[in-house]
Amino acid sequence: MLGPLADDPGVSDLLDHCELGSQWQPALARRQVQAPQAGAALNRLAGKEDPLWPESTEFVAGAIRAMALLPAEEAVPLLVRLATQESGLTTWSTPLARAAVRALGTVPGELAPPALHRLASEAPLAAVRKAAYAELKRRLHTLSDAPEWSVDTFGLDRDSRRRIQLGPDHVAVVRVEAGGRVKVGYHESRGRASGDGRALAGKPTAATVDQGALGEVTELAAKLRTAVRAARTRLESAQKEHREIPTDDWIEHYITHPVTGPLARTLLWELHDGDDWRPGLPRLVEDRWCLVTPDSERRVPVEGDLLRVATPMRLPVPQARSWARLMAKSKAEPVLKQIL
Numbered sequence: 001m002l003g004p005l006a007d008d009p010g011v012s013d014l015l016d017h018c019e020l021g022s023q024w025q026p027a028l029a030r031r032q033v034q035a036p037q038a039g040a041a042l043n044r045l046a047g048k049e050d051p052l053w054p055e056s057t058e059f060v061a062g063a064i065r066a067m068a069l070l071p072a073e074e075a076v077p078l079l080v081r082l083a084t085q086e087s088g089l090t091t092w093s094t095p096l097a098r099a100a101v102r103a104l105g106t107v108p109g110e111l112a113p114p115a116l117h118r119l120a121s122e123a124p125l126a127a128v129r130k131a132a133y134a135e136l137k138r139r140l141h142t143l144s145d146a147p148e149w150s151v152d153t154f155g156l157d158r159d160s161r162r163r164i165q166l167g168p169d170h171v172a173v174v175r176v177e178a179g180g181r182v183k184v185g186y187h188e189s190r191g192r193a194s195g196d197g198r199a200l201a202g203k204p205t206a207a208t209v210d211q212g213a214l215g216e217v218t219e220l221a222a223k224l225r226t227a228v229r230a231a232r233t234r235l236e237s238a239q240k241e242h243r244e245i246p247t248d249d250w251i252e253h254y255i256t257h258p259v260t261g262p263l264a265r266t267l268l269w270e271l272h273d274g275d276d277w278r279p280g281l282p283r284l285v286e287d288r289w290c291l292v293t294p295d296s297e298r299r300v301p302v303e304g305d306l307l308r309v310a311t312p313m314r315l316p317v318p319q320a321r322s323w324a325r326l327m328a329k330s331k332a333e334p335v336l337k338q339i340l
Contacts, residue, residue, distance in 0.1 A: 010035025018062030026065075033069045042067050046078045048088040060089045060096050068103035072111045079104040080115050083128055098131045105135030113139055121230035129233045151231065154224060156258035164217050165189065170204040171197075172217045179333050180228040180263045184221050224259065231260040232335055235267065239309040239336055244272070247301040251289055255282050266332040268310040268323070268339075271299050279310050281330060294322035314340040 014032040017025070032038060045063055067078045082090045082100035090096040101119060104112055116139065119132035156162045160176040171189040176182055186204055188197035203214065235254075238245070245254065254264040270277035271291055280291020280299050291299040301307055315323070320339050327334065 008035070008037045008041070011037050011041040014038050014041065014066060015059075018066060019059045020062065021058040024062060024065060026069075029066055030069050033066055038066075039070055039074055042070065042078065043074070045089060046081050046087050051088045051092045057093065057096065060093075061099055063089065064096070064100050064103045068106050072107050072109040075107045076104065076111045076115050079107070080119065083119055083132070084123055085125070085128075094125060094127050097125065097128050101128060101131040101135055104132075105139055120233065122226050126233065129230070130237065133233060133237055151227060151253070151257060151259055152223075153258050154220060154227070158256065158258065160258040160262055162220065164213055164220070165210075166204060166213045166217075167206070167208040167210045169206060169208055170200075172213070174217060174220050174224065176224060176228060176259060176262045178262050178331065179266055179335055180232060182221050182224045182228060184217060227259045228263065231263050234260075235263060235309060236336055239311055242308055242311065244306040244308050247303055247305045247307065250301065250307045255289055263335045266327075266334050267336060268334070269307050270310050271301055272306040272308075273299075277308065277310075279313075281326060281332060283330065292326070294319075294326045309336070310338050312337050312340050 010032065014029070014035065017029060017032060033042075042063065046067065064079070064082060067075050067082075069075070070078070079100045081087050083097050083104065085091045085097050090100060101116070104116060104119075113136060116132045116136040120129050120136055123129045123132060154162065156174075156176065162174050164172045164174065166172055166186075166189075169189060171187050173185045173187065174182070175185075186200040186202065188200070203209075237243075250269075254260055257264075265282050268279045268281055269291055270279045278291070278299055280293050280297075282289060283292045284290075285292070285298060288300055290301070293299070323339050
């Protein structure tokens with residue numbers, strides 16, 4: 001697996017140490033990874049494509065800990081590869097992929113937080129996304145310490161739509177629908193600056209269609225699906241952690257955001273009121289965002305108020321039905337479980 005590197009005394013000592021499991025000695029490992037060939041050996045291990053046998057779990061866990069002790073510019077790409085299960089060391093094990101995320105969170109310097117953010121947004125496995133999100137929060141004093149954490153709007157308008165001209169006669173409309181589904185529609189543009197013409201059944205094939213613009217549409221849709229998946233993960237984490245969100249942040253970053261909003265508006269939120277938290281469904285009424293209830297009560301958050309995603313509630317049947325009717329009337333299909 002390592003070729004001549006396996007015969008290097010420093011590498012051999014490090015590999016033996018990786019198999020110690022609970023007897024791992026951090027101080028000794030730090031000295032061992034400084035061996036001239038240690039970094040090359042760990043790179044070779046991470047590049048392995050064939051999966052190891054499950055009985056190698058302790059060894060892989062040790063190798064992950066060792067990689068985290070390398071210089072950040074070496075450690076970060078190796079641990080990201082393992083976290084995304086692109087290496088044979090972790091391709092068969094979600095727990096080891098999560099271990100790589102936790103190890104990444106221990107790498108000092110400025111390279112780890114952006115890598116954790118990308119994993120929290122883009123990792124295929126939900127378990128890895130959640131682990132990366134948790135490490136990012138633990139690593140930073142606030143999420144705003146990571147400038148890249150702000151969710152891109154991707155040029156979407158307030159209705160979560162973006163029109164891309166495909167040539168003189170056709171236009172594509174990419175949109176995020178309620179619940180987070182990303183849809184792409186194609187229309188005849190008829191040369192108008194706004195509005196959509198006759199809808200087409202599929203991609204236009206006319207000679208005037210700009211193929212580069214078509215590629216832009218495909219790329220945008222893919223990025224939006226990734227962003228929506230990340231937004232759902234953040235909402236789920238906010239629910240589990242009972243995260244309290246100030247009104248201004250709730251409106252800007254959750255309810256009206258063109259990517260997060262179509263998901264956030266499907267959920268019941270709770271408004272802090274004295275010693276209680278009062279639930280409601282977000283709705284824009286008379287140009288103000290408020291929480292509405294089945295009995296038509298409006299709860300309007302003001303500056304200084306706090307809101308949070310409602311946690312799963314087991315309600316009496318009549319109450320559960322009332323909330324279900326309200327959500328059906330509002331065409332809100334919750335992206336998270338709330339009414340049991």
